[in-house]
Amino acid sequence: MTAAPQLAADGRLRHLLTLDGLPSALIENLLDDAARLREQWHTQRALPQHLAGRTVVNLFFEASTRTRTSFDLAARRLGALVVNFDIASSSTSKGETTEDTLATLEAMDADAFVVRHKENGTPAQLAAHARQAAILNAGDGNRAHPTQGLLDLLTIRDRKGRVDGLNVVICGDIRHSRVARSDVHGLHALGAGSVALCGPASMLPAREEFPGCRISDDFDAALTDADVVIMLRIQRERISDLPDLDVDSYHARYGLSMQRLARARRDALVMHPGPINRGVEIASAVADGAQSAILDQVANGVFVRMAALTRLLAR
Ligand code: NCD
Numbered sequence: 001m002t003a004a005p006q007l008a009a010d011g012r013l014r015h016l017l018t019l020d021g022l023p024s025a026l027i028e029n030l031l032d033d034a035a036r037l038r039e040q041w042h043t044q045r046a047l048p049q050h051l052a053g054r055t056v057v058n059l060f061f062e063a064s065t066r067t068r069t070s071f072d073l074a075a076r077r078l079g080a081l082v083v084n085f086d087i088a089s090s091s092t093s094k095g096e097t098t099e100d101t102l103a104t105l106e107a108m109d110a111d112a113f114v115v116r117h118k119e120n121g122t123p124a125q126l127a128a129h130a131r132q133a134a135i136l137n138a139g140d141g142n143r144a145h146p147t148q149g150l151l152d153l154l155t156i157r158d159r160k161g162r163v164d165g166l167n168v169v170i171c172g173d174i175r176h177s178r179v180a181r182s183d184v185h186g187l188h189a190l191g192a193g194s195v196a197l198c199g200p201a202s203m204l205p206a207r208e209e210f211p212g213c214r215i216s217d218d219f220d221a222a223l224t225d226a227d228v229v230i231m232l233r234i235q236r237e238r239i240s241d242l243p244d245l246d247v248d249s250y251h252a253r254y255g256l257s258m259q260r261l262a263r264a265r266r267d268a269l270v271m272h273p274g275p276i277n278r279g280v281e282i283a284s285a286v287a288d289g290a291q292s293a294i295l296d297q298v299a300n301g302v303f304v305r306m307a308a309l310t311r312l313l314a315r
Pocket residue numbers: 066067139145148178179232233235273274275
């Protein structure tokens with residue numbers, strides 16, 4: 001990550017663009033802050049208004065429900081004003097560059113921009129242009145989705161007591177997944193014992209891109225001794241040449257069924273960033289079962305986003 005440094009010279013977080021290279025102490029601090037905010041919310045239903053007087057703009061150039069809503073609630077519950085910028089009816093569709101959109105909104109004293117874009121690197125590019133504002137990457141292309149990585153780490157830490165030493169399997173369309181990339185960066189930073197990436201050959205990434213991970217098309221074998229199994233959606237919108245996918249045969253080899261889950265450790269945790277495709281990458285019985293942490297992930301998302309916004313914006 002070079003285009004725009006996310007850490008200021010004094011080591012402070014200036015933008016949140018990727019977990020790649022983020023110091024593990026900073027990651028742990030963000031998780032601790034999120035857990036503290038969660039505790040306050042659950043006991044008091046009220047939170048410190050760390051973001052009072054601040055303005056957060058959601059700039060989503062790609063469809064999103066959960067991530068946008070999660071950032072929106074996180075910012076509002078801490079007292080910020082939130083603007084949901086409607087790209088379809090914006091000047092971007094009149095030919096304005098994204099940098100000019102940023103400058104325009106910064107001139108109205110926007111303090112932070114939450115950016116999702118289909119192109120790799122757009123949030124980093126905007127960070128390079130920002131005068132004062134902080135940029136939070138809410139997912140760029142297949143490159144990074146740092147708050148998803150953080151909420152996954154928090155969920156694992158809660159349910160397993162640690163990340164250190166755990167065996168994690170990530171299965172599905174790894175090649176097109178920004179979630180897989182941010183998860184791997186975060187898992188390595190916090191000392192996961194092993195990370196295995198699984199999927200059909202056409203959905204596996206280049207080995208050089210994932211140093212330190214096992215890469216295989218044999219999901220059954222990879223599941224042995226797994227403590228955590230993260231399932232991913234097939235990112236159809238990012239695959240230009242997707243051959244007609246035979247859902248049944250995909251599910252037969254790469255879908256997480258109850259029977260297949262039995263190959264993992266008995267207390268293995270099942271995760272998925274959503275949106276889930278029932279009967280494709282995950283069976284309903286697993287998604288809704290006792291080992292599933294899918295809704296915990298969603299709940300934790302709001303608190304890690306609060307932690308990130310607070311660190312970037314609190315005065
Ligand atoms: C993911 C994304 O958009 O990258 N979703 C999310 O943020 N929860 C994964 C996906 O779309 O499959």
